[in-house]
Amino acid sequence: MRTLHFVFVLFLAFVPYSCKKDSDRRIRKFHRQDVGSSANDILSDKKYKSITIEIIYMTGFQPTDQAVENLKQLVTNVCNKPEGIHVVLREIVAQGKSSYSIEDVKTIENDNRQEFTYKKDLATCFIFLDGPSAENEGSAMVLGQAYFNTSMVIYEKSLKDNAGGFGEPELYKLESTVINHEFGHILGLVNLGSTMYSSHQDTAHGAHCDNTDCLMYWEVETGNVFNNLIGNSPVPAFDENCLRDLKENGGR
Ligand SMILES: [Zn+2]
Ligand SMILES: [Zn+2]
Structure with missing residues (x-):
């Protein structure tokens, strides 16, 4: 007994x-799958009815309200999420490193991410850092990277260093351009999980669009984009080919 x-x-x-x-x-x-592999889950309302965007930023490197608003607008325009979009802002201690590798970024996500896909809500994680990418080479800069199916990093320090001054674009424009471009990769563009309806991949530059005016043009995530955003130039948008791919993969 x-x-x-x-x-x-x-x-x-x-x-x-x-x-x-x-x-x-x-x-x-x-949340550790390849970029683009959850494109249909994010675009359609088949499995997930709402989306949570967790923005984790190091102290002093919070994205502008306007860039967050632009991101929400983009998600509203392309994703079928009848139960809405929730943005959660989380401040973390700045690490002060001189540069960050993708492995560093994954560790930061692992230690700090608190929003996870649950029931009918799909969670994404956007990390904003106080330093540049370790992959920068001379004037060739990496401004942002999508690295998992729901995760991206934005090298906010590099954006701030190149915005707002004389002959430089406004910060929110630079942020919106890079954030929305990386989100495009998470949505499976180009040919990265959202099948191409008609051929428009710039294969020489990986998962990018061949239209120089499209948000998914390859130079958008490098330093080469700066000059195109100065003055009244708008934040680039998805062109017709990219929009069509999103629609065909469950988007609106
Ligand atoms: Zn890209
Ligand atoms: Zn395009």
Whole structure:
């Protein structure tokens, strides 16, 4: 009788713990897939009815309200999310590193991300850093990178260093251009999870669009975009080919 009692107590204590661990692992695993692989989940309302955008920024490197508003507008325009878009802003301590590798970024996400896809809500994670990318080479700059199916990093320090001054674009325009471009990759552009309806991939530059005016043109995520945003020039938008691909993959 004593033995039986002991086994029963052990069983009760063990089961909930292991269930919780397994579901944590499953949830985290969902967010570690290739860029573009969740495009249909993000675009359509088949599985997920709403989207949560968690913006994790290092102290002093919060994106402008206008850029966040532009992002919400873009999501509203292209994604079928009848239950809405929720933005969660989370400030974290600035690490002050001279540069960040993608491995550094993944560690920062792992340590700080709190929003995960749950039931009918799909969660995404956008990280804003206080330093440049470790992949910069001379004047060739990496301003942002999508690195998992729901994750992107924006090198906000590089944006701030190149915005707002004489002959430089306004900060919110630069932010919107890079954030929206990286979101385009997460939405499977170009040919990265959203199948091309008609051929428009600039294969020499990977998953980018061949239209120099399109938001998904390759130079948009490099330093070469600066000059195009000065003055009254608008933030680039998806061209017809890119919009068509999103629509065909469940978008609106
Ligand atoms: Zn790109
Ligand atoms: Zn395009």
